Amino acid sequence: MIVLDGVYTAGGSGQPRFHPVPAPHQAQLQALLNRLIQRLVRRLERDGLLIADAEQTWLDFDPDESMDSIRAASTRYRIAIGPHSGRRTLTLHDPAFVRSDTPAKILTADRDGFSLNAAVACQPWQRDRLERLCRYVTRPAICLDRLTERTDGQIQYELKNPFRDGTTHILFSPLDFISRLAALVPRPRYHLVRYHGVLAPNSKLRQRIVPKRRQRAPERHAAKRDHGEPMPAENRFEGQPLAPLTWAQRLKRVFNIDITLCPRCGGTLRVIADITDPDVIQTILDQVAARPPPVSHAIRTASHL
Secondary structure, X not given: OOOOOEEEEEOOOOOEEXXXXXXXXXXXXXXXXXXXHHHHHHHHHHOOOEEOOOOOOEEOOOOOOOHHHHHHHHHOOEOXXXXXXXXXXXXXXXXXXXXOOOOOOOOEEEEOOEEEEOOXXXXXXXXXXXXXXXXXXXXXXXXXXXXXXXXXXXXXXXXXXXXXOOEEEEEEOHHHHHHHHHHHXXXXXXXXXXXXXXXXXXXXXXXXXXXXXXXXXXXXXXXXXXXXXXXOHHHXXXXXXXXXXXXXXXXXXXXXXXXXXXXXXXXXXXXXOOOOOHHHHHHHHHHHHOOOOOHHHHHHHHHOO
16 A cells, blocks of 8 residues: 555645655554554454454354355465365475564564554655555565476465565465465456545545646657657656556566567567457467478578478
């Protein structure tokens, strides 16, 4: 969650004014965390996912194949479906990483497995840092570089930082791993990005706070944008392009796949067609699979005849 480090007020002229707030104290963070835990627990109890008990609270887990039970099992480190449904997920431990100390972190509050950290902040002129923070918040849930398939067929996932009990890896059966991935899929028509406060769509101050886009770039710049080329500096607003990213730019940013870079000569490729019809795509793929050998290989073969 990314929030403003201050509040806006509307003056007599109607112009919004920003009032920055200082960094919170540890007691304030702890009080906020307690309130968040109370509200989360109350919501989970109302949804029937949490059982209230005087000594311990836990997620209710009914070993069926509904999505709610799969999500609950994923949260409790339990196997959701299969012959071992309800058992603990297998983990690998390294005694060298076992530790009993809990080092204090700056501007961080912890309680009952919940943590609240407010140590990261960006100044208005630090656009690169703000973009890096946004991309970190929206990062994928799984790092493919730390995901491997063992010789026995088990899926092994390496933790970035070992747990205090020395856990370094988590093991899944293929079926259990698929259920964990299914638990991460958002519900249909569920908004993944939400705006609150003055940034909310219905806020009266939003139009006066959120920067407006400039006029659409000329046609020559629009053609460059469609082909994945960068926009000129004069058509940018505070380092951000005026138009949404193209699909080529999204591929490069999310998956680090640059389709505008020629793999042979390193030159720049130009998009000449955008095909979305499944039948046409399948026809092209069939032709590519049955295409003849490269021209250079055909020339060498003909020269030997």
